[in-house]
């Protein structure tokens with residue numbers, strides 16, 4: 057059993073100026089965290105940051121305040137209209153800037169992608185008094201938040217807006233996590249791991265239609281793939297033994313005003329501490345991978361077929 061440490065790869069402005077084709081996407085496909093010590097885009101202004109930090113916390117109704125670009129709605133806040141509108145405007149503008157930044161940095165991932173959410177976090181993540189499956193300070197891979205992804209990937213661009221570091225603890229990448237812990241997590245080998253029944257497909261179609269108008273409805277949609285990923289997510293968050301065993305664990309510290317980019321369903325991660333951050337999410341079609349062998353879908357397909365879940369060894373840059 058070998059659990060890999062997810063690697064953090066620092067992308068300085070000098071490196072950004074001399075990128076090779078696929079350099080960034082090749083790292084991301086391998087579950088690595090790209091760290092930008094200098095933000096590669098314009099951050100919200102000081103005035104906007106002051107507003108978000110001091111005017112919104114009293115009005116949170118959920119873990120995040122999230123703007124949904126496709127529905128053009130903000131959820132997770134109940135505030136006087138002017139505060140809701142300004143919050144929405146700042147989150148929408150930042151999502152648009154992140155989108156154009158990523159179109160520049162990782163163009164091969166963007167065809168057919170979906171701009172999913174622009175989220176604000178303003179509460180300390182450490183030991184929050186919420187259900188264990190919702191806590192960000194427990195190790196996990198992301199799963200199920202966007203309904204049925206059916207193998208499309210959750211790409212997250214994070215920005216530490218605070219004056220102190222945000223600290224992550226990471227452990228494992230999806231393939232070695234499934235290989236080592238799939239059985240303990242209850243994943244059953246065989247065709248049903250990835251294939252949806254007819255009733256599920258019909259129900260999903262209806263929910264998908266409704267979610268164009270009511271974004272939260274989309275989270276109700278299910279697929280076999282998403283259920284399997286959710287099982288891994290739940291196992292990781294709930295297992296004390298998994299948290300105690302240090303093989304494959306690494307701590308990554310993100311400086312104030314730095315950014316990072318990761319497939320949150322590929323690198324095992326938790327946020328040990330941190331308070332004020334933005335999380336911008338895009339759903340990337342798995343077909344956009346240069347090497348689909350690394351994707352969670354292919355990982356689960358190999359596992360379901362009774363093979364090793366680990367991908368072949370493909371050298372970086374090929």
Ligand SMILES: [Fe+2]
Nearest residue numbers: 196197198320
């Ligand atoms: Fe997460």
